[in-house]
Amino acid sequence: MSHLSITLTTQPPADFYAPNSVLSVENHQAKIHLTDPENELAVIQKAGRQLDGLGIMQIQLIGDWQIEQQWALAQSFTTTQKQLHIQWCDDQNKTELINRYECMLFTRNLINATPEDLSPEVLANSCANWLQSLTDHSISYSFCTGEELKKQGWMGIYHVGRGSTRPPVLLELDFNPTNNPNAHVSACLVGKGITFDSGGYSMKSSEGMLSMKCDMGGAATVTGGLGLAILRGLNKRVKLFLCCAENLVSGHAYKLGDVITYKNGTTVEIVNTDAEGRLVLADGLMAASETGAELIIDAATLTGAAQVALGSEYNAFFALDKNLEQRALKYANSEQEPAWALPLEKWHRNKCPSAFADTANSRPQKGGGGGGASNAAGFLSRFVNEDGAGWLHIDLAAAYNPSNTPCLPAGATAQGFRTIAKTLLEENNN
Incomplete structure (x- = not known):
């Protein structure tokens, strides 16, 4: 599985997932479980690292995402080997995210x-x-x-x-x-x-x-x-x-x-x-x-x-x-x-x-x-x-x-x- 659609949910994952799990995957869809509202962006970033660990190469963000939620996932999922792999939500934040991402990639790639x-x-x-x-x-x-x-x-x-x-x-x-x-x-x-x-x-x-x-x-x-x-x-x-x-x-x-x-x-x-x-x-x-x-x-x-x-x-x-x-x-x-x-x-x-x-x-x-x-x-x-x-x-x-x-x-x-x-x-x- 190399491509996933990602949604956000405030519901906990099913019982068969490990305790404190922030990510659940079924077929070509994944859910990030925002069960810790005090550390929501960190939860999303942890899910991004888990997605990377699963070998996922392309992600599409669907549903209702705030701009900083989209950005948190992009920061954690983007690696030195995997870039330009995110399909942003088609909303009013898309241009800002595209511009921000270009600047992040330039900065990271130069430092690396x-x-x-x-x-x-x-x-x-x-x-x-x-x-x-x-x-x-x-x-x-x-x-x-x-x-x-x-x-x-x-x-x-x-x-x-x-x-x-x-x-x-x-x-x-x-x-x-x-x-x-x-x-x-x-x-x-x-x-x-x-x-x-x-x-x-x-x-x-x-x-x-x-x-x-x-x-x-x-x-x-x-x-x-x-x-x-x-x-x-x-x-x-x-x-x-x-x-x-x-x-x-x-x-x-x-x-x-x-x-x-x-x-x-x-x-x-x-x-x-x-x-x-x-x-x-x-x-x-x-x-x-x-x-x-x-x-x-x-x-x-x-x-x-x-x-x-x-x-x-x-x-x-x-x-x-x-x-x-x-x-x-x-x-x-x-x-x-x-x-x-x-x-x-x-x-x-x-x-x-x-x-x-x-x-x-x-x-x-x-x-x-x-x-x-x-x-x-x-x-x-x-x-x-x-x-x-x-x-x-x-x-x-x-x-x-x-x-x-x-x-x-x-x-x-x-x-x-x-x-x-x-x-x-x-x-x-x-």
């Missing part, structure tokens, strides 16, 4: 790509080409690559990426629907695009390195979010900055004890080459700040500390602008993407002291020591305006699952792209 196939230049090109394919509006972009990064003063991306034979890249993409070159840039997105993270000379274990193809999840997620906002009708100018590099070991790689001097004059001592994400994001945040945009969102698979704090179900939000943070949490909740605010105050930027520079890039302790996620956010706050007005940092703790969970398949989740799209649209309407 092998590091051999996805060099920094390929990552930057893939994101630019995909966004151009979505709209007739004006999209232009430019790359700053390799030694040119050093000449232009983008020292974080340059130093992190110089150990690889495949050059690092800063992508600047301009979505300008007015076609007016003097139009105000209303928002900027900044994404961490580390296409593979060995840890550098602070080398990860084999187990820790295995899933590090996902370390460009920030770049994929902000691109997916911008794509969804465009498909939902974004009509304001937005710039995208992707900070792309491979963090590898070689005779030309950056080293512990090096000091990087940034474009804004900040000096940074390298005490951990595996704390590289914040080094590349610093360049992207400075480039975004130069535009004068009122809203800057960066996203990154930045710290293990965020995942220790929140697990793999929630993304972590950080902001000095507490009003923006609260609005963003509401957007995340409305988009069914769990998020939680972790502490960030101005004094967090001084939590990684150095005797040789303005700051170190971490603390010389495993995982950066206590409060590592907040300290990383504090480091980033040095590269936006003094009060952090209009800046939101997202640590993507929920971006990737190394193996199947009860609700989601192994690999990239794309969690966060809907929140970014919603934030762009809502904040631009304020």
Whole structure:
């Protein structure tokens, strides 16, 4: 059996099914039993994983489905090997679901790509080409690559990426629907695009390195979010900055004890080459700040500390602008993407002291020591305006699952792209 029609029911399954069963199948029809109203979407996701386990290849949703119910099943049933296999309900939500699904697939597939196939230049090109394919509006972009990064003063991306034979890249993409070159840039997105993270000379274990193809999840997620906002009708100018590099070991790689001097004059001592994400994001945040945009969102698979704090179900939000943070949490909740605010105050930027520079890039302790996620956010706050007005940092703790969970398949989740799209649209309407 490779094709099933799926309906929802609030009735329990027949007695001969296992206790707590959420799925029943008869002939070419299946029912998902919504017997736990407090966790309805999770029940649907668990049913999706069971359908996948049965080897079902195609599903058709029939009957009365709400939009988030359809989406929950799509998230859990879609795997790296099985995509474009869902026939949505023929209702008013179909266009939104088709658009949302395209953006999810782009984000997941990019994150799941092998590091051999996805060099920094390929990552930057893939994101630019995909966004151009979505709209007739004006999209232009430019790359700053390799030694040119050093000449232009983008020292974080340059130093992190110089150990690889495949050059690092800063992508600047301009979505300008007015076609007016003097139009105000209303928002900027900044994404961490580390296409593979060995840890550098602070080398990860084999187990820790295995899933590090996902370390460009920030770049994929902000691109997916911008794509969804465009498909939902974004009509304001937005710039995208992707900070792309491979963090590898070689005779030309950056080293512990090096000091990087940034474009804004900040000096940074390298005490951990595996704390590289914040080094590349610093360049992207400075480039975004130069535009004068009122809203800057960066996203990154930045710290293990965020995942220790929140697990793999929630993304972590950080902001000095507490009003923006609260609005963003509401957007995340409305988009069914769990998020939680972790502490960030101005004094967090001084939590990684150095005797040789303005700051170190971490603390010389495993995982950066206590409060590592907040300290990383504090480091980033040095590269936006003094009060952090209009800046939101997202640590993507929920971006990737190394193996199947009860609700989601192994690999990239794309969690966060809907929140970014919603934030762009809502904040631009304020």
